Amino acid sequence: MSTNIGADDALWVDGNALAGPLGEIMGTDLTVAELTCAGCRTTRPLAAMRVFDRAPGLVARCPGCGEVVMRVVRMAGRVLVDLRGSLVLSLPVPVA
Amino acid sequence: MALITPGFGGRRRDDANLPPGQYRTDDFPVLSAGPTPRIGLDEWELAVITETGERSTWSWAEFTALPADEPTVDIHCVTHWSKFGTRWRGVSLDTLLADVETAAEYVVAHSYGGYSTNLPLEDLLDGRAWVAYEFDGEPLVPVHGGPARLLVPHLYFWKSAKWLRALELRLDDEPGFWETAGYHNYGDPWREQRYRAD
Numbered sequence: 001m002s003t004n005i006g007a008d009d010a011l012w013v014d015g016n017a018l019a020g021p022l023g024e025i026m027g028t029d030l031t032v033a034e035l036t037c038a039g040c041r042t043t044r045p046l047a048a049m050r051v052f053d054r055a056p057g058l059v060a061r062c063p064g065c066g067e068v069v070m071r072v073v074r075m076a077g078r079v080l081v082d083l084r085g086s087l088v089l090s091l092p093v094p095v096a
Numbered sequence: 097m098a099l100i101t102p103g104f105g106g107r108r109r110d111d112a113n114l115p116p117g118q119y120r121t122d123d124f125p126v127l128s129a130g131p132t133p134r135i136g137l138d139e140w141e142l143a144v145i146t147e148t149g150e151r152s153t154w155s156w157a158e159f160t161a162l163p164a165d166e167p168t169v170d171i172h173c174v175t176h177w178s179k180f181g182t183r184w185r186g187v188s189l190d191t192l193l194a195d196v197e198t199a200a201e202y203v204v205a206h207s208y209g210g211y212s213t214n215l216p217l218e219d220l221l222d223g224r225a226w227v228a229y230e231f232d233g234e235p236l237v238p239v240h241g242g243p244a245r246l247l248v249p250h251l252y253f254w255k256s257a258k259w260l261r262a263l264e265l266r267l268d269d270e271p272g273f274w275e276t277a278g279y280h281n282y283g284d285p286w287r288e289q290r291y292r293a294d
Contacts, residue, residue: 010128059129073278075291080278
């Protein structure tokens with residue numbers, strides 16, 4: 001797992017931090033999903049995103065252009081996933 | 097309803113100042129939805145933009161020459177911590193907006209770095225909000241929103257936008273960064289308005 005711990009900046013961790021909260025609600029490992037950033041149109045695995053988790057929610061940003069690609073907010077009995085910063089979410093089909 | 101006898105049960109004297117669901121901390125936790133913008137004072141500018149597009153701007157020198165207040169206030173973060181007696185220096189929104197002609201009822205605060213949050217205009221007036229540039233007698237450091245941040249202590253602290261760049265006055269309400277992602281549109285800590293369904 002990569003992070004910027006120790007840097008003189010807001011802390012981020014990599015997109016693997018999203019595996020727990022998203023897997024819990026969607027029942028699949030989303031870190032192998034790929035997201036296309038709406039800012040720079042680059043496609044990367046979710047695990048490659050930078051996640052700012054010291055915040056009221058999880059904020060995933062594109063490591064290329066820095067734009068927000070996903071926000072995850074957990075409230076009572078519900079998890080909200082805001083994907084307006086992403087153009088495409090692609091998922092591998094599970095092998096039977 | 098439980099009755100609590102004063103002096104029996106160790107109820108802290110300042111509990112009455114703690115909104116529901118909050119705990120008190122003496123630290124000043126840093127929360128951030130992205131990298132910390134670093135804005136040089138020579139390039140810093142604060143703008144107020146009305147609903148007709150009219151802009152009022154202040155350079156750092158102009159802004160810090162305005163009459164300033166030194167509020168001491170309690171602050172309440174939606175992540176459940178509250179910090180009592182924080183000391184700030186900043187310019188009241190009453191001062192900043194004194195000569196601005198507007199029919200707006202809403203404001204969107206825009207930050208360097210792209211953050212935004214929305215508030216009713218009336219919540220920024222009557223001595224309830226500042227643009228703060230000192231904390232505890234020192235210049236406001238970047239991780240806490242320096243050079244200058246919005247300070248609206250009667251609402252959850254995500255409304256007190258760090259790295260303030262512009263105040264956009266609007267006739268209609270436009271939800272900001274957290275408000276569009278499930279957080280409450282108004283955010284009153286005393287009514288525990290954390291999420292949009294609260």
